[in-house]
Amino acid sequence: MEISLNDLTFIEPVKDRLQQVEDRLHTQAAGYHPAIEAALGHLLSSGGKRIRPVLTLLTGGMLGSDPQRLVAMAAAVEMLHTATLVHDDLIDGSLVRRGIPTLNTQWSSAATVLTGDFLFARAAKLAAETESITAIHLFSKTLAIIVDGEITQLFGGRGRANRADYNQRIYAKTDSLFETSTTATAIIAGSTDDTKENVRVFGYEVGMAFQIVDDILDFTSQTEKLGKPVASDLRQGLITLPAIYYIESFPNDQDMANLIEHDPCYEGCLERLLTAIREGGSIEKAENEAKLHVAQAIDSLNNLPNCIERLSLIELARYIVSRNI
Amino acid sequence: MEISLNDLTFIEPVKDRLQQVEDRLHTQAAGYHPAIEAALGHLLSSGGKRIRPVLTLLTGGMLGSDPQRLVAMAAAVEMLHTATLVHDDLIDGSLVRRGIPTLNTQWSSAATVLTGDFLFARAAKLAAETESITAIHLFSKTLAIIVDGEITQLFGGRGRANRADYNQRIYAKTDSLFETSTTATAIIAGSTDDTKENVRVFGYEVGMAFQIVDDILDFTSQTEKLGKPVASDLRQGLITLPAIYYIESFPNDQDMANLIEHDPCYEGCLERLLTAIREGGSIEKAENEAKLHVAQAIDSLNNLPNCIERLSLIELARYIVSRNI
Numbered sequence: 001m002e003i004s005l006n007d008l009t010f011i012e013p014v015k016d017r018l019q020q021v022e023d024r025l026h027t028q029a030a031g032y033h034p035a036i037e038a039a040l041g042h043l044l045s046s047g048g049k050r051i052r053p054v055l056t057l058l059t060g061g062m063l064g065s066d067p068q069r070l071v072a073m074a075a076a077v078e079m080l081h082t083a084t085l086v087h088d089d090l091i092d093g094s095l096v097r098r099g100i101p102t103l104n105t106q107w108s109s110a111a112t113v114l115t116g117d118f119l120f121a122r123a124a125k126l127a128a129e130t131e132s133i134t135a136i137h138l139f140s141k142t143l144a145i146i147v148d149g150e151i152t153q154l155f156g157g158r159g160r161a162n163r164a165d166y167n168q169r170i171y172a173k174t175d176s177l178f179e180t181s182t183t184a185t186a187i188i189a190g191s192t193d194d195t196k197e198n199v200r201v202f203g204y205e206v207g208m209a210f211q212i213v214d215d216i217l218d219f220t221s222q223t224e225k226l227g228k229p230v231a232s233d234l235r236q237g238l239i240t241l242p243a244i245y246y247i248e249s250f251p252n253d254q255d256m257a258n259l260i261e262h263d264p265c266y267e268g269c270l271e272r273l274l275t276a277i278r279e280g281g282s283i284e285k286a287e288n289e290a291k292l293h294v295a296q297a298i299d300s301l302n303n304l305p306n307c308i309e310r311l312s313l314i315e316l317a318r319y320i321v322s323r324n325i
Numbered sequence: 326m327e328i329s330l331n332d333l334t335f336i337e338p339v340k341d342r343l344q345q346v347e348d349r350l351h352t353q354a355a356g357y358h359p360a361i362e363a364a365l366g367h368l369l370s371s372g373g374k375r376i377r378p379v380l381t382l383l384t385g386g387m388l389g390s391d392p393q394r395l396v397a398m399a400a401a402v403e404m405l406h407t408a409t410l411v412h413d414d415l416i417d418g419s420l421v422r423r424g425i426p427t428l429n430t431q432w433s434s435a436a437t438v439l440t441g442d443f444l445f446a447r448a449a450k451l452a453a454e455t456e457s458i459t460a461i462h463l464f465s466k467t468l469a470i471i472v473d474g475e476i477t478q479l480f481g482g483r484g485r486a487n488r489a490d491y492n493q494r495i496y497a498k499t500d501s502l503f504e505t506s507t508t509a510t511a512i513i514a515g516s517t518d519d520t521k522e523n524v525r526v527f528g529y530e531v532g533m534a535f536q537i538v539d540d541i542l543d544f545t546s547q548t549e550k551l552g553k554p555v556a557s558d559l560r561q562g563l564i565t566l567p568a569i570y571y572i573e574s575f576p577n578d579q580d581m582a583n584l585i586e587h588d589p590c591y592e593g594c595l596e597r598l599l600t601a602i603r604e605g606g607s608i609e610k611a612e613n614e615a616k617l618h619v620a621q622a623i624d625s626l627n628n629l630p631n632c633i634e635r636l637s638l639i640e641l642a643r644y645i646v647s648r649n650i
Contacts, residue, residue, distance in 0.1 A: 032473045035480050087442060091435040110416040110479055113438055117412060117445070118472040124449050124465035133456050140449035147443040148357045154435055155360050 010315035013308045014057035017071055021053045024075040028122040039103055039115045043082055046098040052077045055206065055316065056181045059199050061309035063189035069130045073188060076126035076139065077181045083119035084146055086112060091150070092236075135184040142180040145172050153238075161239040161247050161260060170211040178207025198300045202313065205297035209320050212290040215240035217323075219277055231274055234259065241289065245282035246273075290321045335640035338633045339382035342396055346378045349400040353447040364428055364440045368407055371423040377402045380531065380641065381506045384524050386634035388514035394455045398513060401451035401464065402506050408444035409471055411437060416475070417561075460509040467505040474498050478563075486564040486572050486585060495536040503532025523625045527638065530622035534645050537615040540565035542648075544602055556599055559584065566614065570607035571598075615646045 011018060025044055029037040053074035060070035088094070089102040090112045096102060104112045120143070127139045149172020182203030186196040218233050219242050233240050237259060239247070247256055253276070255269040277283065297317045304310055336343060350369055354362040378399035385395035413419070414427040415437045421427060429437045445468070452464045474497020507528030511521040543558050544567050558565050562584060564572070572581055578601070580594040602608065622642045629635055 032469065033476045033480065036473065036476055084442075087438050091438060108479075109434065111476065113412050113416060113441075114472050114476045114479065116438075117409075117441075118469060118476070120442070120445050121465055121468035121472055124452075124468065125462065127449075128458055128462040128465055131458050133453055133458065133461075136458075136461060137450065137453040140446055140453055143446035143449065144357065144443060147439050147446055148361065151358045151361055151436065151439050151443070154433075154439065155358065 008315075008319060010058070010312035010319065011054055013061055013312050014054060017057045017061075017067065017074070018050065018053060020071045021050070021057070021074045021078065024071060024126070025078060028079065028126075029118070032118070035111065036115060036118050039107070039111075040119070042100075042106075043086065043103065043119075046100045048078075048082070048098055050078060051210070051316075051320075052081055052177060052181050055178065055203065055313075056185050058309045058313050058316065059182045059185040059202075060189060062305055062307055062313065063186055063191050063195065063199070065185055065189040069132070069188045070185065072126050072129035073135065073181075073184055076123050076130065077177060077184075079119055079123040079126055080139070080143060081177060083116050083123055084143075086116035086119060088150070090116070091154075130184070130188050132184070132188045135187045138180050138184050138187070142176050145176045149173050149176075161244055163244055166239070166241060166244055167208075170208065170215075174211040174214075175204060175207030178210065179203040195304065198302075198304055201300035202297050202317075205293045205300065206317050206320060209290040209293035209297065209317070212241050212286055212293070213321060213323060216242055216283055216286050216290070219274065220283060231270065234273065234277075235270060241286040242277050242282045245285040246277045246280060249280060249282065250276075287321070294318060294321050333640075333644060335383070335637035335644065336379055338386055338637050339379060342382050342386075342392065342399070343375065343378060345396045346375070346382070346399045346403065349396060349451070350403060353404065353451075354443070357443070360436065361440060361443050364432070364436075365444070367425075367431075368411065368428065368444075371425045373403075373407070373423055375403060376535070376641075376645075377406055377502060377506050380503065380528065380638075381510050383634045383638050383641065384507045384510040384527075385514060387630055387632055387638065388511055388516050388520065388524070390510055390514040394457070394513045395510065397451050397454035398460065398506075398509055401448050401455065402502060402509075404444055404448035404451055405464070405468060406502060408441050408448055409468075411441035411444060413475070415441070416479075455509070455513050457509070457513045460512045463505050463509050463512070467501050470497050470501045474501075486569055488569055491564070491566060491569055492533075495533065495540075499536040499539070500529060500532030503535065504528040520629065523627075523629055526625035527622045527642075530618045530625065531642050531645060534615040534618035534622065534642070537566050537611055537618070538646060538648060541567055541608055541611050541615070544599065545608060556595065559598065559602075560595060566611040567602050567607045570610040571602045571605060574605060574607065575601075612646070619643060619646050 022044075026041070029040045056074040056077055057070060060073070065073075085097065086103055089097055090104040090109060093104070094102050095105050103115060107115070124140075127136045130136065149169060152172070153169060179200055180203070182199040183196060186199045191199070215233065218231060218240065221230060234243060239260070243256070247253070250256070253273075255273045255276070258269050259273060294317045298314050301310055301313060347369075351366070354365045381399040381402055382395060385398070410422065411428055414422055415429040415434060418429070419427050420430050428440060432440070449465075452461045455461065474494060477497070478494060504525055505528070507524040508521060511524045516524070540558065543556060543565065546555060559568060564585070568581070572578070575581070578598075580598045580601070583594050584598060619642045623639050626635055626638060
């Protein structure tokens with residue numbers, strides 16, 4: 001498991017509010033069927049990093065958002081994220097997430113689908129508690145983008161190995177919600193258009209870096225640290241940034257061609273490929289790309305209030321590329 | 326298939342707006358993956374009755390709602406309904422709905438789950454276009470109630486044959502969205518609390534009648550008319566109102582005891598039971614209960630503006646019990 005955000009100094013300015021978010025999340029199934037409460041408790045207990053709520057709370061602290069509406073937004077973002085994970089893991093047949101068994105390994109598909117739906121409903125309710133139509137609108141659009149991305153991936157088949165496609169994919173999968181976390185927060189704070197744009201860029205750049213690092217960790221981590229099997233992307237024929245750099249450097253690699261074309265790839269090719277990607281400089285190139293996103297994120301904060309939250313956002317951005325690289 | 330609402334006079338006052346709702350629904354996947362557009366087209370082409378949008382539009386017409394916000398609400402309600410059907414049919418393994426193949430018979434479970442999710446996102450977006458935080462809040466709560474009802478049914482097992490349970494079940498499954506259709510419309514119209522309560526009762530009573538009649542039709546219809554296999558509820562051990570009346574009249578019926586306890590029920594018992602329920606007066610009792618709900622619905626309109634839409638709402642309420650009984 002990764003280091004807990006609680007051990008990091010940049011959450012300090014929002015520690016109390018983060019606890020409020022946590023409490024708000026945990027009570028969302030109160031009064032409903034006990035099975036939903038149990039499922040929600042299981043999902044929340046898995047020690048997710050809560051990076052999105054932290055990002056939301058720090059942004060809102062910097063911009064002076066109303067605390068109640070801010071906590072609702074942070075909870076809404078995490079709930080939406082959790083709901084999408086429930087359906088994702090079901091669809092992918094994932095067995096483990098964040099080091100604990102996924103819901104779909106313990107429950108029927110039917111119960112898993114419905115639990116995800118319930119969490120969508122609660123995300124929508126929490127979003128409504130921000131009392132901003134514009135934020136709700138953005139929020140619902142983000143869900144459409146996330147799902148559209150998954151459908152595109154589902155129908156796209158294996159081995160699409162181009163950069164435009166990769167960027168679009170990680171934007172839909174991860175980054176759009178990061179971008180919405182900061183942008184919607186500026187909306188509920190009643191910020192100027194310039195400020196909104198600055199924090200949107202911050203969310204966007206941090207989100208891109210976050211997913212690139214996740215994709216790197218899939219190559220470099222150990223299974224127990226990652227909380228899921230290593231190289232699961234490559235195994236599924238999903239070509240992420242390190243593999244794209246590898247293909248650019250070694251366009252005629254036969255193992256990669258086999259992997260892209262076959263399911264599963266021929267005996268031994270995955271191991272050989274993993275070693276080649278790890279040792280061929282592709283990881284470093286992907287790391288540099290993530291660092292570039294983080295630098296651009298930090299730049300976008302230049303004209304924003306010089307407060308403790310702004311400093312913490314810079315620290316958060318740096319943490320994202322330093323996590324395990 | 327049932328008679329089209331287009332042939333009924335009570336839609337006359339809202340015919341143009343209903344077309345706007347239809348157009349709005351059809352464009353919700355524009356700009357997203359072609360597979361989603363195809364799925365949405367398939368779902369909307371199935372000739373659903375659009376009873377919820379008609380109810381919404383008539384209520385809004387009576388209360389003088391802003392047309393744009395009203396059309397958004399009517400579309401949101403139908404989209405939410407459609408999204409829940411997609412996941413329902415997947416979970417139940419239903420093959421046919423409204424006389425055409427369900428999405429899950431044509432697509433993988435993964436694609437079906439995601440399509441439902443996309444439609445939830447679009448329902449949320451349409452709800453946001455009503456520009457009423459209170460209406461959005463109610464709308465999200467209704468989704469939680471619907472899903473909670475399905476989870477309760479899923480974990481409840483077969484053969485729960487009591488009336489309180491039945492009422493709760495059909496409230497969650499169907500009626501809550503009818504109630505929200507009228508109540509949210511009064512909210513966006515800025516109606517008084519009295520008016521809100523009156524139309525809430527109308528939506529509630531009409532919704533209860535609607536589901537009771539659906540449950541009766543499951544016993545009395547022919548397969549081709551129903552658009553799905555007859556007696557599918559009883560077959561699954563789902564005890565609806567006609568069966569509850571039957572149990573009250575014949576508490577020692579051995580076939581019913583078998584059906585409740587066994588899955589599937591012993592050879593021949595389903596046929597015998599169907600005949601017994603059809604001929605034993607239970608259908609008539611359930612019909613009378615539906616008619617009582619309709620009478621209460623019509624009563625609730627007493628103090629509302631005497632306009633063409635109010636008369637059409639009365640006609641709509643009467644249509645609900647007269648459909649195929």
